[in-house]
Amino acid sequence: MYAIVDIETTGGYASGNNITEIAIFRFDGKEVTDCYHTLINPEQRIPSFITSLTGITTEMVEDAPTFSEVAQDILDFTEGCVFVAHNVNFDFTFLKQSFKTLDLNFERKKLCTVRLSRKIFPKLPSYSLGNLCGSLNIEITDRHRAKGDAEATVKLLKLLLENDQEKFIDQSLHRHSRETLLPAHLPREQFDALPEEPGVYYFHDHKSKVIYVGKAINIKKRVISHFSGKQNSKQSQRFMNEIYSVSFERCGSELISLLLESNEIKRYWPAYNRSQKRVVKNYCIYQYTDQQGYTRLSVGLIQKFQQPILSFRTAVEARTFLLEAAHEHQLCGRLCGLQKSSVSCTQASLLSSCKVCEQGEDLSRYNKKVARTVLTFAEQQVTLAIKQKGRTQEEYAVVLMESGRYLGYGFVPQDIACTSFEELKAYIHLYPDNQDVRGIIENYTYRADESSVMYF
Ligand SMILES: [Zn+2]
Known part of the structure; x- marks a missing residue:
């Protein structure tokens, strides 16, 4: 149970000032179950600037009960509740001091809706009750009167409870x-x-x-x-x-x-990551020379001992890419592993004419054609540096990719210019390249503002 409290006073600080009005709403987290409200005779004059703020005049509170007459009611009403207020220390300190003059001890668990709002609704321009209600679309009537402000604080608390994904409220309620x-x-x-x-x-x-x-x-x-x-x-x-x-x-x-x-x-390969992370198989296009001396291209899983020419997330992606390249550069479908080697390209209608299948093309001419094709693959592979914030003001970070391969990242002193790829290389820590990290970098470069990515 929460007791949402707002008080009005004769001044901004507890010593020498007294309470002129109090409103308490008991709230079970969903609904208001009870409300307590009274003006209080502060037994002193209310300064005119306070009256102009709250509308409470000395005359209005003349016949109201004094704090000692309502003290027991307030104790009973907040008993067993979490004391909630907007800037809780203000209201709580006033009450605690008032109880103290009666030799009563006042202890309650506290929640501050200012602090909670800062955490749960960060980056708002202002956290004063009025502005917060404006930002969060909370209706507030009778501003600067205890009942109006407390009522708005109830609505605010309700919103805070509903949006508290990080459990800040639970956390604040536990002393440790x-x-x-x-x-x-x-x-x-x-x-x-x-x-x-x-x-x-x-x-x-x-x-x-x-x-x-x-x-x-x-x-x-x-x-x-x-x-x-x-x-x-x-x-x-x-x-x-x-x-x-x-x-x-x-x-x-x-x-x-x-x-x-x-x-x-x-x-x-941590035990509790395993359920979430799938094993990524890396497919690649690689080349080798067959027994007849032809340079062959093929799609396969990346093996540790071979240098892939190009790598892909899936076999389909790799095959599609190779198929297009074969078309474009008139490579033999059989020699690229795109069809059974017993069937000629024209029979498989992969290519309209294939000089290898038709026995018309000599080996060295064909191999040169493959070599030129492979060179065009390399041209598609970018060399880039991505500049990021460092861990401190004195440094920045760079992520390097060379010819499509992830090299690693490092932290560079601010006075070193980010212009020479070779120079930046000296600052990075080398990390293994794979399709996952390439995916991360690719995603970043798609979305990034251009100033952070440099192509070489
Ligand atoms: Zn062919």
């Missing part, structure tokens, strides 16, 4: 909030040390083995979300129990986080 959320074996210091920056994080088991790798724009926030989600499945319970430590690598940007994550998943 994050501690209660953390997996049992994970030391709090490790969690606290996580940066709120882009990068890759690793969960380790009791033997320090990596059991999960993830990437995030905000590492800390992402790690919390693992713990605050519903953990009712057996798998997620087991996962939580196996986490003994967390480590991280700052990346400076989302792109580099994605590239590193992809590399680390392939490197560690």
Whole structure:
């Protein structure tokens, strides 16, 4: 149960000032169940500037009960509730001090709708109650009167509850909030040390083995979300129990986080990533010389020992590409593995005429034709550098791709110009090339603003 409170006072700070009005709505998270509202005689004059703000005059409160007369009501009404207010410390401090003058102790769990709004609805221009209600389309009547403001705060809290995907409300209600959320074996210091920056994080088991790798724009926030989600499945319970430590690598940007994550998943093959990440088979076009001396092109899985000329995600993509190239450059379909070798190109109607199949083309002429075709493949492969934010102001990051192959990424001091590909190469850490990382880079270059991508 929440008690949403708003008070009006004779001034902006608690010492020397008193409460002139209070409104409390009891709210069960869905509906208002009860409302308490009264003017309070502050036993002092209300300054005129306050009257002009709230509309409450000294005359209005002359016959109202004093705080001591309503103190018990307020205690009863907020008993067992979470005390909620817009800028909770203001209202709470006033009440606490008023109770103190009566030798009463006032303790409640608190929630601040300003703080929560900043977290749940970030980047709004202002978090004053009036402006927030404007931004969030909350109707507010009787502005600067306790009842009107408290009512608006109820509506705001309702919106906050509905939009609280990161469970900030639960977290704020636990005094050692994050501690209660953390997996049992994970030391709090490790969690606290996580940066709120882009990068890759690793969960380790009791033997320090990596059991999960993830990437995030905000590492800390992402790690919390693992713990605050519903953990009712057996798998997620087991996962939580196996986490003994967390480590991280700052990346400076989302792109580099994605590239590193992809590399680390392939490197560690962590147990809890396996269900999500499919094995990517890389197909390629490769070339070899057959027994007769013909240069043949073929589509196949990439093998460690061979240098693929071009690689593709699927065999179909690779075959389609080769088919088009064969048409364009008049290569023999049989020698490109596009049809059975017992059938001639014309019979298979792959090509209208094939000089190899018709016995008219000599070997060296044909091989030269294949070599020229392969050269055109290489022309399609880009050499580029992508510039990204570094981990600090003093550096920037580059991702390099050379002739279509991913080389790796690195961090370059700001005073080194990003103009020479060869010079940039000296700063990068080499990473294995594969279709996944090429896909990540391709996706990026499609969407990126042109200033961050340089073609060489
Ligand atoms: Zn042929």
